Amino acid sequence: MEPYRILIADDEMSFIQLLQKRLSRQGHEVFAFSSPIEALKAVAAKSFDVALFDIKMPELDGLDLLAKAKEVQPTLEVVMLTGHGDIETAIEAMKRGAYDYLTKPVEPAKLELTLQKAAEKGRLIKKSIGLAAAQKTHIGNRPLIGKSSSMLWLTEMIKRVADSDSPVLVLGESGTGKELVAQALHFWSRRADQPFIPLNVGTLPAHLAESELFGHVKGAFTGAHTAKQGLVELAHRGTLFLDEIAELDISLQVKLLRFLETGEFRRVGDPAVRHVQVRVVAATNRDLKEMVAAGKFRKDLYYRLNVVSLPVPPLRERREDIPLLVSYFLNNRFYHGPKELSREAMEYLMAYDYPGNVRELVNILERGVLLSRGSVIQKEDLYYPWESACQDLKLESVEREHINRVLRQVKWDKPKAAELLGIALRTLYRKIEYYGLTPPEQSDHLST
Known part of the structure; x- marks a missing residue:
């Protein structure tokens, strides 16, 4: 386990002394306090990777300590300790930003693993924030490139809706810069110091998409050897960008809709409900209205995503x-x-x-x-x-020839061709069928 700086606040002195000794032997820097007030002073003085707070303490209860510590260090990941009678309070702590909760008595191995995962998430978010700060400087110092009336309008609309919590649907052909629009929405908003997490939905196999989005618990399915956080958790207080949203499996669209409406979700295999605050920006190069009419995209999800739509001109x-x-x-x-x-x-x-x-x-x-x-x-x-x-040449002819050229260049390696073209693999299959494209050897055989 990688060394971390850990803060512990619990009024049971014997417990924290034992835990401090155990974690210190593993190389961690541990600061343990029986007083929540002293723990809060430590938060103000030092930066921690992870904290462990008991829910019931004198002077200041765990929920108040959680809130005050998060005000000082927003990226601090906090694990809560509770008795069996305080589960509802622990769930409330999760809604307020706690990473997880454990009930006493707790198994040392389970406690150490939870602290490790919480610390890893904290470090990942800090790294993401560092990248975001660099990108904000780059994007914030220049507008989206363009002096055309359509680009000036787009830039103005981005600035108007950047601070909203409402979902945004970015529309446009492949290659127009939809992710750049999503980045601008994030970096011109109050979320700029929080994570920007992009996900190309079209690259995910349907059976892995739910786990990637919402995470899973250990043993949830074959190969789930450890628990995993989903991207919605990593994007907490920031922005989740879902590119190629039209490719999302119809069965998962229901769960995304619920998440958009409530901020609540469940990891795969976990009955516990979790809550995060995430601004969702989705993008597509397809006509979602047509997909709704064809029954391939949920109407209610379409209207929920389409609160504000930003078309990016070709x-x-x-x-x-x-x-x-x-x-x-x-x-x-x-x-x-x-x-x-x-x-x-x-x-x-x-x-x-x-x-x-x-x-x-x-x-x-x-x-x-x-x-x-x-x-x-x-x-x-x-x-x-x-x-x-x-x-x-007509646009269709140019596109057909371009796709055919790329396929020949990579010897009909379709996943590689889709990556070079910047489209989902499923989209490439549709275009191959639509344009009647065939590998060279197959074409030769058919012509004889």
């Missing part, structure tokens, strides 16, 4: 933003010396329709940076000789 509808994006990516994204575009190269980029949107623009620019011979990127550096430079 790049072809905001061409005036392309020079700004090009300048930003060339100056901040690639590290191959100073580069600029020739007039013909910029004209080519301004005329292209970008079925892959901003993500595709980044890929094209990276190719140009790598293939250019000098400091100026020429038009021919931006595409391969076998690619047509003509831009009068």
Whole structure:
């Protein structure tokens, strides 16, 4: 067990002395107090990884100590100790932000494991907050890139709803920057110092999605050798970003709806109800109304998510933003010396329709940076000789050819192709079927 700094507050002196000695032998730095007032002073003076508070103590009960300690150290994870007659109070403590509760007498091994998991969560959140602070500086110092009316409107709407607790549904084609919108909602809000937890729902097998979201207890299913916190717990007081929400299994949509309405959930295999405060931002590139009509997405979940919807415009509808994006990516994204575009190269980029949107623009620019011979990127550096430079193709045709090219490039490794395309594997399967794409050897066989 990794060494942690542990705070203990319990009015049973013999218990805390025994526990302090046991934990200290394992290398932990332990501060034990029989007075909750003294424990609170310690919280104000030092930073702790985890705390263990008894619920019933003189001077200050465990619930009050929990609240005051959290005010001083918001990331402090607290485990509560209670007698059998105080279970309701312990559950109330969980609702107020306690990590877990244990009933006396407690098994030492169970206590140590719970403290370890609580401390690990605390350190993970602190690390997340550190990353969030860095990202906040980056995002907070610049608007979303664009001067088009649609991007100016989007930026204004993000700022208006950033501090709300209501869910937000971000809509847009693949590659438009929906996660960047979710990040802006988080980092321009009062939650900016709390975790931002992203999850691409489309990458999860249906049987693992519930565990990933809500966690599980030990033995809940085959392979669950230890208990695991779900992402909703890790996102407590912060933002949970659910990308590809349309891919969420219909059976799990009911549980997500309940969580959105109450903030309550159960880990897989655990009857205990837990409570967290999380702002949910969901995103999709699909038409959820059509999915509702087809019975593939719950109507009640759709309306709960769609309190505020933020459409992210495709790049072809905001061409005036392309020079700004090009300048930003060339100056901040690639590290191959100073580069600029020739007039013909910029004209080519301004005329292209970008079925892959901003993500595709980044890929094209990276190719140009790598293939250019000098400091100026020429038009021919931006595409391969076998690619047509003509831009009068229909969007469907361009998308079909792009998907087919990527599949051939990775030798029809579909999971890898889906990752490169930035879409869910299930979405890729649908597009392969829709466009009638087949591997080269299969195509040759069918044509003979």
